[in-house]
Amino acid sequence: MDNQTLFTKLNQIKSLSEECLAVLSNSPTPKRKLSLAKENKKDEAGNDYILSIANKIKNCDESDQIEKEILDKTFSPGRVLLSFYICYKYFPQQGLTTGDIEKITSELRVKIQTPNVSKAISDSLHKYLEGNSTRIKGKPVVYNLNRKGAKYFESLLNPNEKK
Numbered sequence: 001m002d003n004q005t006l007f008t009k010l011n012q013i014k015s016l017s018e019e020c021l022a023v024l025s026n027s028p029t030p031k032r033k034l035s036l037a038k039e040n041k042k043d044e045a046g047n048d049y050i051l052s053i054a055n056k057i058k059n060c061d062e063s064d065q066i067e068k069e070i071l072d073k074t075f076s077p078g079r080v081l082l083s084f085y086i087c088y089k090y091f092p093q094q095g096l097t098t099g100d101i102e103k104i105t106s107e108l109r110v111k112i113q114t115p116n117v118s119k120a121i122s123d124s125l126h127k128y129l130e131g132n133s134t135r136i137k138g139k140p141v142v143y144n145l146n147r148k149g150a151k152y153f154e155s156l157l158n159p160n161e162k163k
Contacts, residue, residue: 004049005093049094053083054107056090065157071110078156079110080120084129084145085153095132095142128152 057066070078083104087094096104098117105112112120121129121143128149131141145153155161 002091002093004052004091007048049091050100050103050107053086053091053094053096054104057082057086057104057108060086060090062157069157069159071108075156076112076116077120077125078153079105079112080117080125081128081145081149081153081156084143085150088145088150095144097140097142099140125149 057063060066066082070082080101083096083101087096098114098121101117102112102114122135128146129143130146131143133139133141135141
């Protein structure tokens with residue numbers, strides 16, 4: 001089990017135990033405070049893996065090549081696939097939503113808005129990604145890069161190499 005998954009599960013256990021202790025202590029806790037605390041913890045856990053992915057992009061073995069071939073160019077599909085590729089290579093259990101891609105690209109200072117990420121996926125990148133469900137408005141789909149997508153992204157990273 002990787003550190004990110006372990007951290008997420010331990011946070012879930014912590015929030016569950018705090019909720020149970022609040023119920024057992026018979027102290028009336030306002031529902032609003034509980035829900036805000038849960039949302040904040042969810043945001044913190046969500047930002048942890050987003051920051052981990054952004055930091056890995058900046059510090060991985062291919063970081064110079066990524067900056068030169070992906071981040072310095074305006075080719076949007078390459079920027080979208082970048083986060084999926086890093087997850088594929090370094091965080092294999094982690095899937096990403098279109099909102100996650102927006103946050104990661106924002107951390108990298110090449111922000112792509114969520115609707116644009118979604119459009120890129122539906123237009124040309126769907127063959128390189130696997131989703132956990134069909135697309136329904138308002139319900140996020142968690143995507144993972146497939147093997148074909150990894151090969152395509154590697155060809156974007158190394159455009160001069162012959163196949």
